[in-house]
Amino acid sequence: MSEPKRPRRATHAWRRLRLRWIKFSQPVLGPFRGRWNNSLMVRTMTITGLVTGAMIAVAGVFLxxxxxxxxxxxxxxQALQxxxxxxxxxxxxxxxxxxxDRGGLQSLLTSVLRTVQDTSASQMIDIRRQQNQASFPELSPVASxxxxxxxxxxxxxxxxxLVAEEPQYWQAVTFRGEDSKVAPGIVVGSSLKFPAGAGVFDLYIGYDLSDTSETLSFVQRTLLLTAAGMMLFIGVLVxxxxxxxxxxxxxxxxxxRRLASGExxxxxxxxxxxxxxxxSDGFNDMADTLQARIRELDELSVMQQRFVSDVSHELRTPLTTIRLASAVLDGQQELLAPGQxxxxxxxxxxxxRFETLLTDLLEISRYDAGRVTLETEPTNLVHLVDExxxxxxxxxxxxxxxRPLGGYTPVDVDARRIRRIISNLVGNAIEHGEDRPIVVTVDSNxxxxxxxxxxxxxxxxxxxxxxxxxxxWRADPSRKRTLGGTGLGLAIARxxxxxxxxxxxVWSEKGLGSNFRLxxxxxxxxxDYMSPLPLIPEEIADGAKNRDTTGGWLRRPFRRSIRAPKEGKA
Structure with missing residues (x-):
């Protein structure tokens, strides 16, 4: 049997109540929830405080x-006695x-009232004739x-x-005085049998328990102050x-944290x-081992940088000689056989290519050694990309x-390095573009x-x-290279x-091409800035994966993304 569905109105009311609770509790409980999730000390103190508070509350209520x-x-x-x-x-x-002596009954009633007043600890006394009894002219029906x-x-x-199955009965009551002051109390009732046919009278004695209520209030205040003091003491102790x-x-x-930051x-x-x-001993041993390994790696890195730099410089001289010899042979090609x-x-x-490789190696060695200096000048990146x-x-x-969508305002950059980045990116696109269109977009914010x-x-x-x-690194070393390359272009570009x-x-997917963004x-x-161009192409982000292999790849996205430079945009 399927479970009955909750009524729609009840569901909406529950959602409204839940949203109101979230709106109310978020400013109050939000910071505490963050501290609760991130601090073991806060969780320990909170749980200890709640458990201790519950124990003190139970003990206080019991006491x-x-x-x-x-x-x-x-x-x-005491009142009954x-x-x-x-x-x-x-x-x-x-x-x-x-x-x-029937004439002395009224004096007897007065004497009884005075005797009760003198004997009892209370002055609230009421003597009245019981109900359903005939009147007695010689005796007043009430004395109180x-x-x-x-x-x-x-x-x-x-x-x-009236039934009188027990010698006396009591009841907890509330006394209201003439000034409307309310006080707790007890009323005890019993019966008195008068002679000469005067009948039975009920005796009610009231006992004011205001002093007991005040004592109880004092005990309550004492317990509350004691509980608050204990909670404060336990909180400080915890x-x-x-x-x-x-x-x-x-x-x-x-x-x-200090070790991770480099200390x-x-x-x-x-x-x-x-x-x-x-x-502590295990951590310090680990830190000593890491320090030794880092020192070894630093020494190896310095040696590697020095080796690359020294080899690159040392190869300059024989490379210059080979280049001069190559230039001489190139000038005498008409005298050589076709194979030569x-x-x-x-x-x-x-x-x-060898000279380009040496240049890239020297550039990498400068970056590794931290000796790179920028020669900045105001540069229009749109014109640079066009060149x-x-x-x-x-x-x-x-x-x-x-597609120049922005970026016309000159910026201070090292034009030689930016040109090298763009050359590497466009060269890679030509190398791996499968003769399909290449789009270079420039934009700014x-x-x-x-x-x-x-x-x-x-x-x-x-x-x-x-x-x-x-x-x-090469994605497919077996592929034929059109423009050559040293394998260091993208590393230097980054x-x-x-x-x-x-x-x-870079964004790339197999069969869908690549998109490099600088x-x-x-x-x-x-x-702190955000790139004005998306890394994932629009047609991919929108789910438009049109694999037209006729040479007009993704023509709809091409036309959709072409737009004039934004008015007033730098």
Whole structure:
């Protein structure tokens, strides 16, 4: 049998109530929830405080209930004993009266009232003829003291005294004085039998329990103050103990943070506890090992940088000699046989490639050694992109389109390095674009300028994209290269972007092409900025994956993204 559905109206009311609770509790509980999730000390103190508070509350309620019951029981028993004593004394006076003296019955009633007043600890006394009895002219039907008692006697108590199965009955009541002041109390009722046919009278004695209520209020205040003091004391105690217990953890966290920030000499002090001391010793041994390994790696890195730099410089001299010899042979090609001419052409091409490789190695060694200096000048990046693309168009059969959407205002950059980045990106797009169109987009915002190079070539997998900026890495080493290359182009391009305070990113999917995006800030003091161009192409982000292989790839996205430069945009 399926579960009955909740009514729609109830569901909407529940949702409104939940939203109101979230709106109310978020400003109050939001900061505490964050501290609760991020601090073990806060969780420990909160749980300890709640458990302690619950225990104190249970103990306080138990003590208050016990004291209240004991006080009330004691005061009630005292009132019953007092009332029984007064009733017995009054009945003795009545029994000693001469029944033949009917005229003295009124004096007897007054004497009984005075005897009860003298015998009882209370002055609230009410003597009245029982219900359903004939009137007796010689005797007044009522003799009482304050009216508050007569108002407090209930019909239930009167009926119980009338039946008289017990010597006396009591009832908890509330007395209201003439000034409307309310006081708790007890009324005890019993019966008095008068002689000479005068009948039976009910005796009610009221006992004011205001003093007991005040005593109970004093006990309540004392318990509350004691509970508050205990909670405060326990809270301070838990806080101190938590600080002591969690101190080694804070020291370990601070030491690991310092070690992670580069302070290789940071060590964890001993805490004079066998378990934490084992942790400290193990952590310090690990830090010593890491420091030794880092020192070895630094030395190896310095040696590698020096080796690359020295080898690059040392190869300059023989390379210059080979280049001069190649130039001489190239000038005498007409005197050589056809096979020798081809060898000279190959030699010249390889000498140029070797020289490019040496230049890239020297550039990488400068970055590794941290000796790179920028020669900045105001540069129009749109014109720079046009120059680079114009120089590379003759080397490609692909359609290369430049879309200047912004970036016309000159910015201070090292034009040689930016030109090298764009040449590398466009060259890679030509190399892997499968002769399909290439789009170079330039755009800007108030903080940054971006250049994106999009191709619809073979693309890369996510694993390949993670290594595309590694040195000497190729996604497919078996592919034929059109423009040559050293394998250091993208690595140098990323370093060139970083030295400008920018970043170089890539998006790529197998069969959908690639998109490289360069973003640089407009000024050196801008450290927080957003790229004006998306990294993931619009047609991919919108889910439009049209794989038209007829040469007009993704023509709809092409036309959709073409638009004039934004008016007034830098």
């Amino acid at each position: 208050l209930t016990s004291v209240s019951n004991d006080l009330y029981s004691s005061r009630r028993d 007092d009332s029984a004593r007064a009733t017995v004394q009054a009945q003795r006076i009545i029994d000693s009266f001469d029944p033949a 003291t304050p009216s508050a008692l007569s108002q407090a006697v209930s019909e239930e108590l009167s009926t119980a005294v 806080w101190v103990i938590s600080r002591i217990v969690f101190r080694p953890i804070r020291v370990a966290a601070d030491t690991s 290789t000499d940071a060590r964890m002090p001993r805490q004079h506890d066998e378990h934490f001391d084992v942790l 001419q081809r060898a000279v052409e190959v030699l010249s091409a390889q000498v140029v 680079v693309v114009s120089s590379l168009r003759p080397l490609s059969s692909s359609l290369i389109e430049v 108030p903080d940054a300028i971006a250049i994106a190079v999009r191709d619809w070539g073979i693309g890369m997998t996510a694993a390949d994209a993670e290594h595309v900026f590694d040195r000497f 370093e060139d972007a970083a030295v400008h305070g920018g970043f170089l990113e 973003t640089v800030p407009r000024h050196e003091d801008i450290t």
